[in-house]
Amino acid sequence: MNRQKFIDKFLRCLLILAVLKIIGIFAQLFHQSFWSVVGTLFLFLIIAFIVFFVIIGLKDKEKDAKNSGRKASGGGGTFYLENSLFDRIRSKYEELAQKYVDEKDYLKAAKVYMNLLQDNYRGAKTLEDGGFYNEAAVIYLKKLKNKSEAASCYEKAKQYRKAIDLYKELEQKEKVGDLYIEIHDIKNAHAYYQMVVDDYVNNNQMVKASLIYRKKMETPEAAQQILLKGWEENKDAFNCLNNYFANIFDVKKLENEIQNLYKKTPSDKKNIYLEALKYEFKKDEKLQSTTRNIAYEIIAEKVNTHSEIVNELKHFNPKDEIILKDISRFKTGRNKMFRN
Structure with a gap:
């Protein structure tokens, strides 16, 4: 009996609310277009029909249960019925929203998500998927307090000023720069x-700093200077040197720079220089003589204190089988000397 009363009361309240809602919709004619109001009314009638259908179904089910003598306890039954009712209504709303998405009617789908399912995130995401970027941005910003998603939507909508303001708040400086370029x-x-x-630079990420100069600011000279600074100050030295050489495209200029920079290289960094020379040796045949000679100098200088450095000779003589045998004999002789 309690469940039956609950359904009847709920149905009466629903009808009253439906009438008030319809009156409210017609009142919108004073400040909205006729077809906009008709669209809203049509959406409401569909939703009202679904809810009404669910309630009538539950009412019939309750009558059947009563007639068959299956009675549950009053309080527990009402609780179950309320949950069942709202679960079924929610399920219908989900189906309706998905139906609108399938039909590419993203605005109506978003309204169902936000107004009926109280899911602002899915509403905003649906608007974004449908290309309603400005509308989605407002939901992300006002309802969800998500500045990052809002900025992204404003960017997609080409509302660059609004996106810039948000990216500034988020301290995404590179993104701000990108949008100023736009x-x-x-x-x-x-x-x-x-x-x-x-x-x-403050974080010793010199290569990344150079890429901003080269790719974003289009100042390759500044990029080279920052790489040279990283090499000289031993801040990610190898990668700075490797990128510095990679950005010199004229082979003759590169050869001269390899020689000049080597003359300024302190002894404690020559092993790093040798490592970089391996890449330059493979780059062009015209560089092989210069890089090989410098490599020989470094190896000769370091071999007494770092005997394993002789292994580097093979990188500068890849087709010379004799030198591989010489390296092997040197290492064997070195080992015998230490054993004796």
Whole structure:
């Protein structure tokens, strides 16, 4: 009996709310277009029909249960019925939202998610998937307090100023620079890119700093200077040197730079220099003589204190089988000397 009363009361309340909602929808005619109001009314009627259908179904089910003599305890039965009712209504809302998504009617689907299922995230995501980026951004920002997603949506909507403001708050400086480029504000773009460079340099990430100069600011000379600084100050020295050489495309200039830089290289960094020379040796036949000669100098200088360095000779004589035998004999003789 309690369950039956609950359904009847719920149905009466639903009808009253439906009438009030319809009156409210018609009242929108004063500040919205006729077809917009008709669309809202149509959506409401579909939803109301679904809810009404679910309740009538439950009512019939309750009557059948009563007639068959299956009675549950009053309080527990009402609780179960309430849960069952709302679960079925929610399921119908989910089906309706998915139906709108399948039909590419993302606005209606988003309304179902947000207004009926109280799921603002799925509502915003549905709007975003449907290309309603401005609308999605507002939901992300106002309802979900998610500045990152909102900024991304504003960017997709080409609302670059709004996106820039949010990315500034998020301290995504490189992204701010990218968007200033989109609106052709080179001065501000470079100002933010320079902030990114400074951050990288302060964290000894010289290669990343050089890439900002080269790729974003289009200043290859500054990129080379920052790599040279990293090499000289021993901040990720090998990668800085390797990238420095890689950015010199004229073979003759590269050969001269390899020679000049070697003359300035202190003894404690020559092993790193030797490692970089392996890559330059393979790059072009015109570089092989220079890189091989410098490699020989470094190996000769270091062999007394680091005998294993003789193994590096094979990298500069890849087709010379004799030198491999010489390396083997040297290592054998060295081992005998230590044993004696």
